[in-house]
Amino acid sequence: MAASPTATADRLVLIDAPPDKPRRAWPFSPWHMFLIPVAVIMLAPLVWMLILSLETSSEAQSFPPVVLPSGPHFHNYVTTWNSEPFGNFFLNSAIYSLATVVGNLLFCSLAAYAFARLRFFGRDVLFVVLLATLMVPFQVLLIPTFLIVKHLGLVDSVGGLIMPNLCSAFGIFMLRQFFRTLPIELEEAARIDGTSRLGILFKIVLPLSLPALATLGIIQFMWSWNDFLWPLIIIDTASHAPLQLGLATLQGAHRSHWNLVMAGTVMSQIPMLIVFLFAQRWFIRSIAFTGIKQ
Amino acid sequence: MPGVVLDEVRKVFPGGTTAVDQLSLEIDDGEFMILVGPSGCGKTTALRMIAGLEKPSTGTIRIGERVVNDVSPRDRDIAMVFQNYALYPHMTVQRNLAYPLRQQRVAKREISRRVHEVAEMLSLEDLLKRRPAQLSGGQRQRVAMGRALVREPKVFLLDEPLSNLDAKLRVQMRAGLKRLHGRLGITTVYVTHDQVEAMTLGERIAVLSDGRLQQLGPPQEVYDRPANVFVAGFIGSPPMNLLRGSCRGGRVRAGELEIERPGVPDADLIVGLRPESLQLATDGMPSLEFRVDVVEPLGDELIVHGSLAAELVAASGEEPPEATLSGANGAGLEAVARMSPRERPAERSVIRLGIEPADIHLFDARTGVAIR
Numbered sequence: 001m002a003a004s005p006t007a008t009a010d011r012l013v014l015i016d017a018p019p020d021k022p023r024r025a026w027p028f029s030p031w032h033m034f035l036i037p038v039a040v041i042m043l044a045p046l047v048w049m050l051i052l053s054l055e056t057s058s059e060a061q062s063f064p065p066v067v068l069p070s071g072p073h074f075h076n077y078v079t080t081w082n083s084e085p086f087g088n089f090f091l092n093s094a095i096y097s098l099a100t101v102v103g104n105l106l107f108c109s110l111a112a113y114a115f116a117r118l119r120f121f122g123r124d125v126l127f128v129v130l131l132a133t134l135m136v137p138f139q140v141l142l143i144p145t146f147l148i149v150k151h152l153g154l155v156d157s158v159g160g161l162i163m164p165n166l167c168s169a170f171g172i173f174m175l176r177q178f179f180r181t182l183p184i185e186l187e188e189a190a191r192i193d194g195t196s197r198l199g200i201l202f203k204i205v206l207p208l209s210l211p212a213l214a215t216l217g218i219i220q221f222m223w224s225w226n227d228f229l230w231p232l233i234i235i236d237t238a239s240h241a242p243l244q245l246g247l248a249t250l251q252g253a254h255r256s257h258w259n260l261v262m263a264g265t266v267m268s269q270i271p272m273l274i275v276f277l278f279a280q281r282w283f284i285r286s287i288a289f290t291g292i293k294q
Numbered sequence: 295m296p297g298v299v300l301d302e303v304r305k306v307f308p309g310g311t312t313a314v315d316q317l318s319l320e321i322d323d324g325e326f327m328i329l330v331g332p333s334g335c336g337k338t339t340a341l342r343m344i345a346g347l348e349k350p351s352t353g354t355i356r357i358g359e360r361v362v363n364d365v366s367p368r369d370r371d372i373a374m375v376f377q378n379y380a381l382y383p384h385m386t387v388q389r390n391l392a393y394p395l396r397q398q399r400v401a402k403r404e405i406s407r408r409v410h411e412v413a414e415m416l417s418l419e420d421l422l423k424r425r426p427a428q429l430s431g432g433q434r435q436r437v438a439m440g441r442a443l444v445r446e447p448k449v450f451l452l453d454e455p456l457s458n459l460d461a462k463l464r465v466q467m468r469a470g471l472k473r474l475h476g477r478l479g480i481t482t483v484y485v486t487h488d489q490v491e492a493m494t495l496g497e498r499i500a501v502l503s504d505g506r507l508q509q510l511g512p513p514q515e516v517y518d519r520p521a522n523v524f525v526a527g528f529i530g531s532p533p534m535n536l537l538r539g540s541c542r543g544g545r546v547r548a549g550e551l552e553i554e555r556p557g558v559p560d561a562d563l564i565v566g567l568r569p570e571s572l573q574l575a576t577d578g579m580p581s582l583e584f585r586v587d588v589v590e591p592l593g594d595e596l597i598v599h600g601s602l603a604a605e606l607v608a609a610s611g612e613e614p615p616e617a618t619l620s621g622a623n624g625a626g627l628e629a630v631a632r633m634s635p636r637e638r639p640a641e642r643s644v645i646r647l648g649i650e651p652a653d654i655h656l657f658d659a660r661t662g663v664a665i666r
Contacts, residue, residue: 183380185376185377185380186380188367188374189374189376189382190382191368192367193445195397204382
């Protein structure tokens with residue numbers, strides 16, 4: 001056991017180092033005994049989806065389930081792509097998702113900045129009301145939203161898909177919390193330097209808010225890309241349907257080709273995976289620190 | 295023509311807090327004015343009102359001949375350096391310096407000329423491509439000043455710009471600031487809680503407490519002739535020793551200390567003794583007993599802490615002029631003397647300290663105002 005000398009005013013004193021911690025017998029932490037089964041449970045549906053997408057129709061519908069397919073039947077993907085206008089579905093989903101992302105980033109940041117920095121009558125009350133709307137389920141708002149969209153003549157159109165989702169209370173709340181963590185002196189310096197309020201938002205605040213904007217963008221993209229209920233209500237024509245609605249057409253009233261459904265589902269998740277892989281660094285950091293950083 | 299005038303300016307925040315109360319101040323054109331006081335005294339609020347970041351509740355603010363109460367900060371022809379510098383983190387030093395000029399739509403060639411001129415003046419040429427995160431504290435401070443100077447403002451406002459620097463750098467930057475002001479001659483309003491900065495930088499200092507102006511004057515005058523107990527206790531390091539005393543029939547007494555002061559009316563007094571005025575007593579000198587507690591050697595002098603044979607009094611800016619009695623021997627309060635290393639007294643010894651009568655300051659115990 002190593003000892004180290006230390007000098008006091010009067011004499012040299014040897015102090016024993018603390019004893020070494022006992023080595024673990026196992027090469028992994030006891031927490032792994034809990035985490036591994038949880039990881040398996042969470043990954044199982046995704047793995048099963050992949051396996052099913054590579055099986056034949058009869059293998060996909062047999063019981064007990066076939067875990068190892070007879071061969072990787074990649075032609076399921078080709079068949080799925082050709083059976084429905086998947087190109088259209090992808091395009092509609094891309095337009096819907098990108099438009100709602102841009103809309104949210106623009107409108108939520110404008111509203112969030114007003115709530116964060118401007119002083120006006122009723123600001124705090126209005127913000128509480130906005131937060132309260134987060135507790136209202138979308139199903140409750142479904143019919144009034146449909147009636148508004150119908151009144152605007154946007155039923156069965158991509159515009160009807162996009163319009164109600166251009167701004168969200170969640171996005172306003174998240175960006176407002178982030179803006180409040182930015183030092184106000186930066187904005188005051190910009191005011192003295194001659195920048196207008198809008199200029200401060202676009203030239204100073206937003207460039208410093210990229211992590212929060214990236215997070216909001218990813219979340220909104222995910223919501224829009226995976227949205228099913230609203231497209232189901234508003235879209236009648238197959239050519240206007242986004243991807244999730246299009247996938248549902250693969251399921252028949254009496255019988256479904258699950259291998260094709262799963263192939264379509266795998267294809268639909270690839271863009272989400274790509275977006276997350278590129279932006280996960282900002283996503284995780286921003287979720288962890290939004291509202292906590294001071 | 296005055297540079298900046300504050301006329302009966304008052305600022306009351308929502309919630310009722312009065313940050314600045316009837317402040318009247320005239321800053322001459324080209325003058326270096328210091329606003330000094332403890333935290334919460336209203337100095338930063340006063341500065342922000344001059345900048346236009348806060349609106350006065352009542353009163354007027356003039357820059358030059360123009361009343362600027364309703365003028366936006368961008369149109370006041372002022373520049374400000376914040377305590378934390380407020381450099382734009384996503385811009386390089388060059389873009390930080392150029393930013394105010396781009397907002398004013400100055401021609402590109404002129405922007406480039408002014409940016410390089412200021413960079414040369416402040417030794418920033420090698421740092422132009424860096425971002426604020428890559429700079430040291432002193433470098434950031436110079437960039438913040440450069441961003442203010444590049445605008446060639448009429449008034450230069452600084453809010454505790456040296457407080458985030460280490461002691462050595464602070465000394466260097468103080469001298470640099472004084473040199474810069476001497477060279478440029480811009481009306482400057484400088485806020486600080488550090489009295490050393492106040493004494494060394496300002497042509498005049500305004501001492502504030504609880505939003506009110508306590509005294510205005512050149513640093514040496516404020517130091518030698520404090521207007522009241524608060525200024526006496528705030529200006530000077532170590533602070534002035536304040537003793538409970540009284541005057542009866544022209545004779546002032548504070549504990550063992552007795553002096554003749556004809557002309558001073560009978561009243562309860564506070565007697566002020568600056569630490570550097572106290573010396574080992576000689577015959578005939580007014581003196582009192584000093585019990586040495588701790589001796590701090592500073593190399594060129596000693597700071598001696600202890601207790602005096604008199605009641606010590608706290609000079610608090612927040613208490614009424616009848617300052618709080620701390621109890622017998624000033625429980626919780628100690629007296630301080632500055633002595634030569636050659637006179638080093640032993641700790642826990644008892645010595646006699648004397649003071650020249652002319653160095654004794656007298657204040658009315660009820661109002662706190664100086665008695666001359």
